[in-house]
Amino acid sequence: MRVGADDEQPALGEEPSADGCDQGLEFPLSASIDGEIPMGSERMEMRKRQMSVQQDTPSSVQAPQATSNRASNACCFCWCCCCSCSCPSATLEDVVSWGQSFDKLMSTPAGRNAFREFLRTEFSEENMLFWLACEEFKKEVNKNAIKEKARLIYEDYISILSPKEVSLDSRVREVVNRNMVEPNEHSFDEAQLQIYTLMHRDSYQRFMNSSNYKDLLQSFSESTPES
Structure with missing residues (x-):
């Protein structure tokens, strides 16, 4: 028997049940006012779980949408050109110049980002x-920081145990190994030059002939007003 339950007035628009046990079913928060769990607790708990699922569902559905919006509107160089932001100072002339010179492609953040997306594929x-x-690394002047950064670069890109190991010939690899005895800001110069040359002679040619670059060039051409 629920003490005082029969003396309470039903809320506006609420139909009192025949036995009073379902009175809190439509308003589960009323049961938590005095901390008591009334009769028919199984039905009430089931109702609470249903409402909890309903409340949690919208947030889980909206989260990917929010992520998608951030990705499409982020102020970075949009490889897919799906947004109207003017990403790092890239113009039609810039994109055209990328197709004429690898040095120009690599000299701008927007160009490097575009090429990097192609390399990822x-x-x-x-x-x-x-x-x-x-x-x-070449900008570092602190000797202790140079040693630590040199070690990290070696472990990430030179070590044969790294999944991100770059392709270097034996001569350059030997030079890097010698430089690691007492690293300085020029320890990776030869290795960096070899990888730059590799990208220029190999990947850059495919990038120019890829749909990635052609679509990018077309999107900039269409977005540029005719004079």
């Missing part, structure tokens, strides 16, 4: 990552 993104890591 060929499973050779590590070449660009190694080149970028070397560029940053």
